[in-house]
Amino acid sequence: MEAADLKAASFSGEKFTRRVVVPMAGMVILAILLVLGFAVISADGQNRLEVESSTALAETALSVKKREIARNLQDYAVWEDVFKNLHETLDFGWASTNGNVGANIYEGLGYDLAFVLRPDGKTVYAVVDGVPQTADAFSIIPRGLDSLVESGSTGEPAVGFLRSKDQLLLVAATAILPPSVDASTIPPKNRSSLVFAKALDQTFVESISSDYLLDSLKVVEQEEQADGATLPLVDPSGKALSYIVWTPATPGYQFLKWLLPPLAAAMVLLGLFAHQVIRKVRRSTEELEESARTVETYAQTLEESEARFRDVAEASSDWIWECDGEMRLVYLSTRFSEVTGISAASILGKQLDQFFMKDTDAEGWERLHASAHDHVAFRHVRCSYKDAQGRMRICRLAGRPIGSSKGQLSGFRGTATDITEEVEAHARANHLALHDALTELPNRLLFRERLIYALSDNRRRHSDLAILCLDLDHFKEVNDTLGHGAGDVLLRQFSARLQTCLQSGDTVARLGGDEFAIIQSSANQPQDAGALSRRIIEIVKQPFQVEGHELHVGVSIGVAFPDHADDPDKLLKNADIALYRAKQGGRGNVRFFEPQMDLELQARKALEYDLRQALLKDELELHYQPLIDLEAQKVSAVEALLRWRHPSRGLVSPGEFIPLAEETGMIISIGEWVLRTACQQALSWPGLRVAVNLSPVQFRHRELVDTVKQVLEDTGLEPGRLELEITESVLINDTEAALDILSALKGIGVHIAMDDFGTGYSSLGYLNSFPFDKIKIDKSFVTTLEDKVKSLAIVRSVIGLSESLSMTTTAEGVETMEQAMLLLGEGCKQVQGYFFGRPVPALEMTAFLGNWQGFTVLKSLKTDAA
Numbered sequence: 023m024e025a026a027d028l029k030a031a032s033f034s035g036e037k038f039t040r041r042v043v044v045p046m047a048g049m050v051i052l053a054i055l056l057v058l059g060f061a062v063i064s065a066d067g068q069n070r071l072e073v074e075s076s077t078a079l080a081e082t083a084l085s086v087k088k089r090e091i092a093r094n095l096q097d098y099a100v101w102e103d104v105f106k107n108l109h110e111t112l113d114f115g116w117a118s119t120n121g122n123v124g125a126n127i128y129e130g131l132g133y134d135l136a137f138v139l140r141p142d143g144k145t146v147y148a149v150v151d152g153v154p155q156t157a158d159a160f161s162i163i164p165r166g167l168d169s170l171v172e173s174g175s176t177g178e179p180a181v182g183f184l185r186s187k188d189q190l191l192l193v194a195a196t197a198i199l200p201p202s203v204d205a206s207t208i209p210p211k212n213r214s215s216l217v218f219a220k221a222l223d224q225t226f227v228e229s230i231s232s233d234y235l236l237d238s239l240k241v242v243e244q245e246e247q248a249d250g251a252t253l254p255l256v257d258p259s260g261k262a263l264s265y266i267v268w269t270p271a272t273p274g275y276q277f278l279k280w281l282l283p284p285l286a287a288a289m290v291l292l293g294l295f296a297h298q299v300i301r302k303v304r305r306s307t308e309e310l311e312e313s314a315r316t317v318e319t320y321a322q323t324l325e326e327s328e329a330r331f332r333d334v335a336e337a338s339s340d341w342i343w344e345c346d347g348e349m350r351l352v353y354l355s356t357r358f359s360e361v362t363g364i365s366a367a368s369i370l371g372k373q374l375d376q377f378f379m380k381d382t383d384a385e386g387w388e389r390l391h392a393s394a395h396d397h398v399a400f401r402h403v404r405c406s407y408k409d410a411q412g413r414m415r416i417c418r419l420a421g422r423p424i425g426s427s428k429g430q431l432s433g434f435r436g437t438a439t440d441i442t443e444e445v446e447a448h449a450r451a452n453h454l455a456l457h458d459a460l461t462e463l464p465n466r467l468l469f470r471e472r473l474i475y476a477l478s479d480n481r482r483r484h485s486d487l488a489i490l491c492l493d494l495d496h497f498k499e500v501n502d503t504l505g506h507g508a509g510d511v512l513l514r515q516f517s518a519r520l521q522t523c524l525q526s527g528d529t530v531a532r533l534g535g536d537e538f539a540i541i542q543s544s545a546n547q548p549q550d551a552g553a554l555s556r557r558i559i560e561i562v563k564q565p566f567q568v569e570g571h572e573l574h575v576g577v578s579i580g581v582a583f584p585d586h587a588d589d590p591d592k593l594l595k596n597a598d599i600a601l602y603r604a605k606q607g608g609r610g611n612v613r614f615f616e617p618q619m620d621l622e623l624q625a626r627k628a629l630e631y632d633l634r635q636a637l638l639k640d641e642l643e644l645h646y647q648p649l650i651d652l653e654a655q656k657v658s659a660v661e662a663l664l665r666w667r668h669p670s671r672g673l674v675s676p677g678e679f680i681p682l683a684e685e686t687g688m689i690i691s692i693g694e695w696v697l698r699t700a701c702q703q704a705l706s707w708p709g710l711r712v713a714v715n716l717s718p719v720q721f722r723h724r725e726l727v728d729t730v731k732q733v734l735e736d737t738g739l740e741p742g743r744l745e746l747e748i749t750e751s752v753l754i755n756d757t758e759a760a761l762d763i764l765s766a767l768k769g770i771g772v773h774i775a776m777d778d779f780g781t782g783y784s785s786l787g788y789l790n791s792f793p794f795d796k797i798k799i800d801k802s803f804v805t806t807l808e809d810k811v812k813s814l815a816i817v818r819s820v821i822g823l824s825e826s827l828s829m830t831t832t833a834e835g836v837e838t839m840e841q842a843m844l845l846l847g848e849g850c851k852q853v854q855g856y857f858f859g860r861p862v863p864a865l866e867m868t869a870f871l872g873n874w875q876g877f878t879v880l881k882s883l884k885t886d887a888a
């Protein structure tokens with residue numbers, strides 16, 4: 023059934039109510055009304071029949087009473103004795119004798135009145151309520167009696183209802199005639215009349231009522247009852263004098279009474295039954311509706327799913343294929359031609375494996391054939407085919423057997439998904455995941471994989487293996503000065519040169535930044551690793567041409583062998599440790615890993631950890647060494663020198679931990695602490711300048727100038743009382759930037775001293791370019807001042823140069839009086855050294871300053887010098 027048909031077939035509860043419940047209820051109500059109507063009409067009919075029959079009965083009763091009175095009257099009127107004693111003569115005695123026309127008329131016959139009227143109408147004899155008397159009949163019955171008497175004079179009794187003064191009477195009158203004489207011989211006008219009257223009193227009415235079963239019969243003046251149970255009592259002229267009324271039986275109502283309860287019960291039952299039926303039908307209808315809806319939903323879902331399937335089939339690169347039992351292609355969806363460019367007709371009829379070819383998935387290919395043989399479904403079988411242009415494409419096949427109606431295999435049906443792009447993308451992603459994008463060399467991941475393989479192979483073949491870690495010297499400077507673009511070019515050129523040094527089977531990888539690594543397989547280790555390292559160092563010595571610049575960089579190499587570790591990560595780490603040591607020993611070096619190096623590295627790490635804690639645990643402190651102004655003969659400054667009081671290591675020399683702090687960057691926070699502490703301390707030594715050493719790392723830090731400003735502001739030390747000591751090395755790499763920083767510092771008002779002058783490049787050009795406030799002659803010259811002519815010459819020329827540039831000269835490391843005398847003689851302005859005072863904690867320095875007797879010493883020195 024179509025969805026639309028189902029929809030049409032189903033109808034809602036509302037419709038059900040309209041189409042089924044309402045008509046059914048209407049019919050039931052109509053039936054009830056009809057039955058009720060019929061019952062009421064029938065009851066009414068019965069009632070009317072009853073009224074009619076009771077009316078007939080009442081008429082009969084009256085007529086019986088009339089006939090009865092007429093017959094009784096006739097008995098007396100046609101009696102010889104009556105004719106003789108009451109017509110021919112009037113024998114009152116005879117008449118009143120009981121048994122004649124006396125009390126017996128009342129007591130025996132029940133008539134209330136009896137009259138004898140002469141032919142002239144005169145009442146000659148009367149019996150009233152059984153009492154014979156002479157009363158006038160017309161006085162008692164004033165109206166209608168005369169005509170009744172006249173009618174009865176014919177000899178036939180005339181009967182009618184007449185009214186006395188106070189009651190209604192049934193009256194009968196007839197002529198008194200002798201039975202022995204032919205009545206016609208006596209003319210009517212000569213006839214006497216006998217009249218009987220019976221009052222329609224309660225007794226009379228009740229007798230009729232009981233005799234004729236006329237319930238509640240009574241005489242009324244007006245016609246009361248509308249239902250017809252009434253009968254007029256008319257006088258001889260036909261005028262209604264009164265009415266008798268009674269309550270007729272109501273068999274109809276009885277019938278209704280009898281009928282209605284069971285009928286009502288039947289109706290209720292019928293109603294309940296109908297309700298139940300309707301409920302059931304309604305429920306069934308709703309269930310039907312629900313199932314119709316479900317079917318409709320299924321149908322709709324099916325339709326949507328079909329549409330979706332069609333859309334997907336048309337939109338995706340998949341195509342649908344079908345084979346017969348012999349695995350010959352018998353159907354190809356339209357997408358086939360669109361994707362492959364091949365006409366379906368040219369392929370149909372071919373075996374499935376004639377079109378599709380085995381690809382890298384050999385196991386899948388076997389599975390495909392096994393599935394075809396065993397009639398089971400298969401999927402994810404990767405295979406290839408040639409498209410219309412002859413290009414090799416890769417696709418993924420899935421199929422399931424199609425059963426015939428007899429349950430036999432009638433073929434296979436499935437999908438083919440072209441995954442060429444996916445495979446290519448995967449390969450690309452794979453390549454990207456395993457190679458360095460800049461140099462195209464294997465990356466760390468691939469290097470590690472190869473190393474794992476090489477190590478397992480090495481174990482198998484017992485061949486020797488070397489791992490080389492390489493790091494370009496001064497690469498950072500190239501990046502910083504020429505930019506990252508130039509750095510990238512350099513890295514590419516370097517990687518190209520590296521590859522020329524390798525043998526086939528070796529792997530070179532870029533591990534990150536300027537860090538490279540090589541896996542060298544050779545039967546002659548460690549000699550070959552050494553030779554390769556030297557080759558690389560040599561080849562890198564050749565200048566690189568980068569963006570118009572000729573760059574001279576070196577390379578440091580660390581080498582490790584599986585002898586010390588055959589775990590790939592450990593091996594690489596060992597090579598890295600060796601590289602670190604190579605760099606420490608000066609650039610352009612090669613170092614082979616030794617277990618000792620690892621221990622040193624561990625020690626260094628422990629020191630690094632402790633140093634990090636030192637700041638937090640307040641283990642750092644400053645010692646101060648005096649600087650003596652020879653001219654003014656006083657202590658003019660103190661140099662702040664850092665000390666680390668370690669709980670177990672003891673007092674650690676800055677020479678030991680400052681390089682580590684510089685390498686790890688901790689020097690920034692340590693340096694700031696030194697600066698702040700020294701400035702704060704200087705406040706307690708008024709008039710003295712405090713000298714603070716700046717590490718090259720600290721000097722290059724972009725926040726140096728701001729930090730200095732902030733510290734001076736926070737501590738309130740006058741800027742002119744702070745002297746910052748820098749070494750020549752800060753000027754070497756980027757002189758201009760360094761000069762900018764120096765100018766900024768000078769701008770704050772602090773003094774700048776060139777420390778350790780003579781140990782580095784000793785470029786006099788720096789002194790010209792930037793007017794330092796002071797030059798500190800390194801202690802190595804002072805120490806050898808007496809022995810080496812060269813030292814004296816250098817000291818002398820530095821002092822001369824300083825003077826000409828208006829700078830102060832400070833000679834460091836003065837340990838003897840001789841050195842001091844010599845320096846004084848050479849015109850040196852300031853001296854510093856153990857001879858005058860060793861670096862001491864602040865408290866001791868305060869005491870030293872208080873006890874300073876230097877003037878006398880200097881004076882004696884001056885005298886000696888003179």
Ligand SMILES: Nc1nc2c(ncn2[C@@H]2O[C@H](COP(=O)(O)O[C@H]3[C@@H](O)[C@H](n4cnc5c(=O)[nH]c(N)nc54)O[C@@H]3COP(=O)(O)O)[C@@H](O)[C@H]2O)c(=O)[nH]1
Pocket residue numbers: 647661662663664675676677680696715716717747777778801834835836837854855856857861
């Ligand atoms: N960046 C920072 N460097 C600092 C800081 N504190 C010290 N240092 C540098 O550490 C190096 C070693 O310093 P130290 O062991 O304190 O040695 C200093 C003096 O004790 C020593 N000196 C002084 N007089 C003499 C002497 O007569 N003979 C002798 N053999 N040595 C002497 O010289 C060092 C001071 O040198 P200098 O700084 O060149 O004035 C050292 O390079 C310090 O610079 C710091 O807080 N930050």
